[in-house]
Amino acid sequence: MARILLHTCCGPCTFYPLDRLRAAGWEVRGFFFNPNIHPYQEFQRRLEALQAVSEQESLPLIVRSDYPLEQFLRSVAFREGDRCLICYTLRLEAAARCAAKSRFDAFTTTLLYSKRQKHELARHIAENASKKYGIPFYYEDFREGWKAGQARAEKSGIYRQLYCGCIYSEKERFFISPSRRRTARKASDRFPAGGDTE
Ligand code: SF4
Numbered sequence: 001m002a003r004i005l006l007h008t009c010c011g012p013c014t015f016y017p018l019d020r021l022r023a024a025g026w027e028v029r030g031f032f033f034n035p036n037i038h039p040y041q042e043f044q045r046r047l048e049a050l051q052a053v054s055e056q057e058s059l060p061l062i063v064r065s066d067y068p069l070e071q072f073l074r075s076v077a078f079r080e081g082d083r084c085l086i087c088y089t090l091r092l093e094a095a096a097r098c099a100a101k102s103r104f105d106a107f108t109t110t111l112l113y114s115k116r117q118k119h120e121l122a123r124h125i126a127e128n129a130s131k132k133y134g135i136p137f138y139y140e141d142f143r144e145g146w147k148a149g150q151a152r153a154e155k156s157g158i159y160r161q162l163y164c165g166c167i168y169s170e171k172e173r174f175f176i177s178p179s180r181r182r183t184a185r186k187a188s189d190r191f192p193a194g195g196d197t198e
Helices: 012-023 040-057 069-076 080-101 119-133 142-156 167-174 178-190
Strands: 003-007 027-032 061-063 106-109
Touching: 003 012, 003 080, 012 027, 012 040, 012 142, 027 040, 027 080, 040 061, 040 142, 069 080, 080 106, 080 119, 106 119
Parallel strands: 003 027, 003 106, 027 061
Antiparallel strands: none
16 A cells, blocks of 8 residues: 655544545555744644544654744744744754655645645745655645544534744734724714624
C-alpha cells in the first residue's frame, strides 16, 4: 500500500482529509510541525487535540518536538503582509523534507481542508516544495467536506481553536479598533440592547 505523509495543522481539520485519503487507498501518517501557533500553551492544546484524534482514528503521528517560534517571528518581521506565504513555506517544506527522507510516496496537508486558509497559495507552495525535495504532492480540494468535517469535530468533543494560529491572527480575530468601537457604539445607540443589530 502506498504511504502518504499528511501535514496536520490541528485535530479538527484532520478528520475529513484522513477519511478521503484512506478511502483512496493510502496508508496515512500524520505530521505535526506548526511553530506558527502562539502562544506555546495554545500550541500544546492543539497538539493534544490532534493526539486525541490520532488515538480515536488510529492515526500514527510524527511530531516535531522543536518549536522554533523565534525563527517564525524573525522570518515574518517587517513582512507581516506576506506572513501566510512564509508560514506555509516553513511548514510545507518541513513536511516535504520529512516525507522524502522517510521514503513516503507522497505528502499532502490539512491546510487544503480549511475554508479559512489561502487555498491556492498553500497549493502553490506545496507544489514548489514537491519539486524542491523530489517528493510527489497529492492535491485534493478537501474544502468540499468542510461541513461534514466540522460536524465530526464537534461530535468528537475535541478542542476547536478560535483563531488561525499566529499572534497576528489572534489580534485580527479579537482586537476591535477605536474607530470600529465608535461605529459599534453608534449602532447600539440606534438599536437598543436586545434589538436586531446585525
Ligand atoms: S494567519 Fe495563519 S496561515 Fe497566516 S501566518 Fe498566521 S498562522 Fe500562518
